Amino acid sequence: MVLDARDIEIPLESHVRYVETGTIGKVIDVRTKDGVEWVMLDKTNLWYRSKLVELLDEKDIKKSTFYDKESDGEVDIEAMKEKARALEDLELDSKVAEGGG
Structure with missing residues (x-):
């Protein structure tokens, strides 16, 4: 049994947040190695000490706008490219807004 930072059991396939980042x-x-409990996360394929992660409820998990809801969490590359293009076309001008004061 692997426990999180709040001493709650972490089951496989559950979602957690690494508290440091x-x-x-x-x-x-x-896994447990030399008395230390570890969990591996799918996003990074890295091991994290279980005492440094928090188990999340489904309501705590924010979905990115770049994820396609129908493709089981796959990243929508075209949406990311479109967002990047929109930011590239952004024109900065000092006459656009005035400070309050």
């Missing part, structure tokens, strides 16, 4: 991922593996 806010990285969120699904737990794809757990």
